[in-house]
Amino acid sequence: MTPAVLVGLGAVCVATVLISVYGLRISRTTGDFYVASRTVRPWWNASAIGGEYLSAASFLGVAGLILVSGIDALWFPIGYTAGYLMLLLFVAAPLRRSGAYTLPDFAAARLDSRPARRVTSVLVVTIGWLYIVPQLHGAALTVRITTGLPAWVGAAVVVVVVVLTVMAGGMRSITFVQAFQYWLKLTALAVPAVFALLTLGAQGAPITDGGAAFHPDLDVTDAASLYRNVSLIIALLFGTLGLPHVLVRFYTNPDGTAARRTTVIVLGLLALFYLFPTIFGVLGRIYTPDLATGGQADATVLLLPQRVLGSAGGDLLAALVTGGAFAAFLSTTSGLVVSLAGVVSQDLFRGSVKGFRVAAVLSAAVPLVVALATDSRALAGSIGTVFAFTASTICPMLLLGIWWRGLTAAGAIAGMAAGAAVCGSAIVAAAVGGEGLGPFAELLAQPAAWSVPLAFTVMVVVSKLTASHRPATVSRVMARLHAPERAETGWRPAGPPA
């Protein structure tokens, strides 16, 4: 299987670099670099958002989780998708209209405060790093399972390709790369899934084994409690609102209305995509049950084509799936690196393109070190943890900042700090203490259900206490966030004047 897989893997990496080099030709200004000068059309942008968002957790993790925990796992893709619904409802258009480039820019503009900006920057960088690490774990796992090469090669390849593409083209070329990678990922799951179903159907082999595939007896984990499912959904719904690589994409829409249209398309693309990991997961419950007990559930997607289809055809499809998996690691990582580099370079290097490139290297190197030094956990689970952290920190600042005039800089800082402190320590305590914590284990492992309301409460209370320090600019900012652009003075793409 190694040659075909290696070709597939290499092809994805080369295509990624090529597209970004092509993009370099049209990437001229700082605006191109950071936000593609806001000239990206909804379909392109939506594909790019889909490409960026569907990470290792979606591509490998969902199927693996279905294998291990059955129906409870279906809440993950629902949460990932519905998070975008929340984004559409509460954030998309105002955020686009804010005119800021990054989350810290938004915080600074809305709260008129340097400290608030700095706290947001620190959180964004932390979240980005935490999010990149599972991608690199996924890459390591993929390379180890499919090629037999040492695991670190996978993580290193992803980081090198990402740094090359980001340094080459910035946001503009990344948009093309990401859009390409959404469709690649969809193909890489859809084709093998359809093939497998057709083959099994033609052979009269069991597809669901008369429904036995759905039986909870196949689950390796216990059924999740109601608390865990609710807390998970809260984390995923609200966590999406604060993801830096997702938010930076909204600035590339021409206006607020386009931002909404883009989000609706994204929802369609995500809904379509998630059908396939689910099919893989269900088939896996019959054809690869050994992976669940062996702690390698995340490899289900990679190994299933060969288990189902056998030799030749299976090899080709395995190559396709591996390529798709790499597209997932590359696109999410590069999206994160772009947004982190944007933040870091502005805060440390005054926003020059050279600074952006240095920052890109920094943003990718730190998580690489962390990924090499730690072991992989279930991918979907660790991404879920990052969502909980985001939901407890960035999300309240963003929601209250957009919809509540009363938010003050002190309130935002206090809320973000409180959310980060309790959510972070809960996750660490759960990881260290494990099951020894008894009834608290679940509360700590999946803290969103209480840490998100807590962060909101702290933010509101402190804002009320410091109400005399409301930024004087708040009316102007609110008008900018919410007033629609006029149709006839609608903004046209920047470029040489006609």
Added chain:
Amino acid sequence: MSQEPQRRPPARIRVTAPRTRAAAARSRYSVSRELAEQSELGEMFIRSLMRSQLRLALVVAGGFGLILLGVPVLMLLFPSINGMSVFTVPLPWLLLGAGVYPVILVCAVLYTRAAARNEDRFRRLVDDDRSSRPAWSAEPE
């Protein structure tokens, strides 16, 4: 970054980013925004636009939340649902694995339309206000 510098076509410049203060893109201000910012009446328009947009978002989110919550609640209340299946796929799997997504899409489309309607209403209000007619003579749509 601020107002367009005196109509000179922007020359292709060496890339820099003087935007740490993030007071970005004022040049894109529309008339309605300028107005909304400067007058008390404008601020009132903005407040009412925000209220209606927020109410809309909360209603859609609440509706979706109820539907989402409805699935496990139905399963708890009527355990017989767990026994039903379509082509061997149990109903709960079908609902959670596929059925939820069209609901999400419908919510998204409905919201987008309604939000655009709210904004149209705001635009018309502001326009009426500018064309010297008393703002409150505008018929509510």
